[in-house]
Amino acid sequence: MTAPLDNDRLLRALMREPVDVTPIWLMRQAGRYLPEYNATRKRAGSFLGLAKNPDFATEVTLQPLERFPLDAAILFSDILTVPDAMGLGLYFAEGEGPKFERTVRDEAAVARLAVPDMASLAYVTDAVRQIRSALAGRVPLIGFSGSPWTLACYMVEGGGSDDHRRVKAMAYSRPDLMHRILEVNARAVTAYLNAQVEAGAQALMIFDTWGGALSSTGYRAFSLDYMAQVVDGLKRESEGRRVPVIVFTKGGGLWLEDIAACGCDAVGLDWTIDIGLARARVGERVALQGNLDPAMLFASPAAIRAEVGRILAAYGRGSGHVFNLGHGISQFTPPESAAVLVEAVHEQSRAYHEP
Ligand code: CP3
Secondary structure, eight states: OOOOOSOOHHHHHHTTOOOSSOOBOOTTOSSTTSHHHHHHHHHHSSHHHHHTOHHHHHHHHHHHHHHSOOSOEEOOOOTTHHHIIIIIOEEEETTTEEEESSOOOSHHHHHHOOOOOGGGGHHHHHHHHHHHHHHTTSSOEEEEEEOHHHHHHHHHHSBOOSSOHHHHHHHHHOHHHHHHHHHHHHHHHHHHHHHHHHHTOOEEEEEETTGGGSOHHHIIIIIIHHHHHHHHTSOOEETTEEOOEEEEETTOGGGHHHHHTSSOSEEEOOSSSOHHHHHHHHTTSOEEEEEEOGGGGGSOHHHHHHHHHHHHHHHOSSSOEEEEESSOOOTTOOHHHHHHHHHHHHHHHHHHHOO
8 A cells, every 4th residue: 555656757747856757647548538448337337337336446547557658547536426425416418428416506505515424435535545556556646626616517507518607607696605615615625635645645636627717807716716725725745745736727827827826736737828838937836737639649640749749848858747638538539649649758758857
């Protein structure tokens, strides 16, 4: 369980400590683009059958690491486990994405919300423990959660949404109700992430997928302030080592300086910002993670290698960069393209880390 890490590049890069090559992992690295994932999912019967069973969750977490020399594992789970544990009834309608049986749209539903007992999320912490032991120190394990705002988006809308009409209407017309949801979510997310650290997570990532849907002032009030509250409540050391925290707001490029000041160790970038400009803006304050357009994996190997070269050159010399996609890998990605990417990052980045 506490075996020393064979490969700790991820943790070192997140703390901006020297590395031999730039570490890489892929958002949604365990997923439907891998035939072995689809086979396990079939055996499990459904996505939730997979995510709620620690044996299956361990199996699929390890699958991408068997194929590619990735520098991190990420817990196989979902951000929506938290509202599910709040009693909202998560389900997946075939081909339609996540849905909730009960939404949180009125005063009464908001009043009923409470921080769930972490015992109802024991399948997640059990999976963390099991994955750690299966990894046996190969690479660090990343735990994660949705941001309070992104969870609120699904809780109020009752599923995915193109325009976030209901959740934004609530934020702008009944900020009192929205703040009450966000306050409960922030406490739930803090407890959930700390439970993952206690079970063995070695780094944490907060996914703020929908922060970028807000106005500048809305983003600070409804998303960033609550992520700062979460970060402030996290256990930052475990097994004698720092547990770095990555905050990823999709579409957050305009607010980089503010995100970098929220208390996190690293900021996740989508593909819309130049990583060199991002580095110049946040300076030595945080590490950066990203920022290859996931659609680049539909291009030729030569184009993938060239884009890797461009991003590495834009970031420049020295540590503090964790290579990743700017968002989750598409289910239609050829696995061979992911192999080309991982190899290119390790090969081409060496020159940027030589003394
Ligand atoms: O990165 C990893 O490999 C870890 C696993 C992971 C999943 N979801 C597995 C998953 C992580 C980190 C998430 C986070 C997540 N889930 C987010 C934030 C990140 C992001 O993508 O912006 C969000 C918004 C969700 C909610 C969610 N879960 C959606 C919108 C969907 C449907 C997505 C789709 O592509 O259809 C899910 C289901 C889901 N979560 C799948 C996986 C592999 C696909 C489910 C399947 O097997 O059918």
